[in-house]
Amino acid sequence: LVAFGQKFNAPVIGIFPLSPTIWGSYLSGNPMPFSYVPSYKTPFTDHMNLNERIQNTLIQLYEFIGTKYYYLPKQEEVVRNKMKFKGSENLPPLQSMLKNVSLHLIDYHFSSGYNRPFENNILQVGGLNLARAKIEPLDKELSDLMDKSKGVIYFSMGSHVKTSELGEDAVREIVKAFAQLSDYQVFMKWDGDFQPLGLPPNVKISKWFPQPSVLGHPKTKVMIGHGGLHGIMECIHHGVPFLGIPQFSDQESNTRFVVSSGFGLRVGKDELTSEKLLGAVRALLTKPEYKENAVKRSKIALDRVMAPLDLAVYGVEYVLRHQGAPHLRPAVLDLPWYQYILVDVISIIIIVPLVILFIVLKLSSWCRPFPPDPVLKK
Known part of the structure; x- marks a missing residue:
């Protein structure tokens, strides 16, 4: 879409539906310190030990290199082959166009993810x-x-x-756990054309539930889900404890955040048994700290200067008022990598003193007095 910005000579505003990635941060000029900002592909929190920081760094660099030298060139080919309009032959390189996006609206908020730095050309509109x-x-x-x-x-x-594709064993274990919670009503989103075997009377299945209304009801005690960012945002919004069974992508990272924040628990998909699921659900139902932390997290999420939609509208209008708002563009987007991470500065700080020390030592060796000639004895 950035090519249309060139075609119509109009500012471009990007929308990103996930937590920031290394390549998204690179193209927006946003810092992403590997020391405390975990990749969404890892289960790490923002407090990593040495081994985790090493893994996080290698994963981030792998994704960055793959995007820069494989994915973006492929996209460049698509732009050159498909975007045909008057003047398209003069389009700048795709990476250059992406670096000149005026504003990034990111569907993220620190209430539903680890705290991290953001430049002024990024607005958090999570929720x-x-x-x-x-x-x-x-x-x-x-x-x-x-x-x-x-x-x-x-x-x-x-x-x-x-849910119907989780596997027969997993579905059986889930239903078995729900059967032992007979005092509670279970609403189970089920998209199969058949009913799960052994479905207990306290479980109602449906292909669709009005999720905001269910989560907003005072009788709702726990949500069980895959750990998608938006589902967790909804739980936070309504102050409902969350139990994650992550499947892929950022779901593991999102679920680990829930656990580290104290308003939910996790059961791995490879360790899903009725006993573990039942134990986790009962812990969320009986231990008041999970509900208390969910309510605290909800207050954090709702305590904003401006509602997310209003902030997004304000951002778009701001860019229009200021002819693309070029003053928001970080200078780092114009720096070569070695200047950004101060390789040149560090090199001078280290090398210059070493050179001076070498010269001093060399001169001192030259200025050392020669030993006197030995006196020959008769």
Whole structure:
């Protein structure tokens, strides 16, 4: 899309739906210190030991090199072959166009991820889908089920993971765990054309539930999900403890954040048994600190100068008012890598004193008095 900015001579505003990546940070000029900013591909927190920092650095560099020297050149070919319009032959290199995006709207907020630095050309608008979300009244069937229950456990693996495709063993263990929570009503998002075997009476399955309304209901006690960023944001928004069963991508990292923040737990997909799932759910139901931490996290998420949608609108209008807002562009985007990480400065600081020391030692060796000639004895 950045090519259209060139075609119409218009500023470009980017939207990023995940937590920042190394290549996204590179193209926006945003710092990403490997010492305390973990890759979304790792299970690490923002407090890493030496081994974790080494792994994090290698993973970040691998992703950066792969993007810069493989992925971006492939995209460059697409732009050159498909973007045909008057003057397209004069398009700057893709990387140059990406580095000149006026503003980045990132669907991220420090309430749902580790604290990290952001430049002025990046706005955190995490929770765009929640800021003005209207909680619609539940239909009578769902409302009655919730009202007469001790509490509700909501199970949803989102839109990218089909519960019916988790595997027969995993589904059996999940259903077995829910059967032992007979005092609680379970809403289970189920997208298969068949009903899970042994489904207990306290579990209602459906291909769709009004998630904001379910999570916003006072009877909802726990959400179980795959650890997608937006599902966790919704839990935080409503102050609901979360149990993650991460499957791929950033879900492991997101779930580890939930655990480290104290408002949820994790069960690995390879260790999913009814006993472990039941133990985790009961811990979230019975230990008040999980709910307390979820409510604290919700207050952090809601305490903003401006709602996410309003902030996004303000950012777009700001760029228009200031003709692309070039003053927001970090100078680092114009620096070669060795200047950015101060290789030249560090080299001078180290090499110059060593050269001076070498010269002094060499001169002192030359100025040393020669020993007297030995006196020959008769």
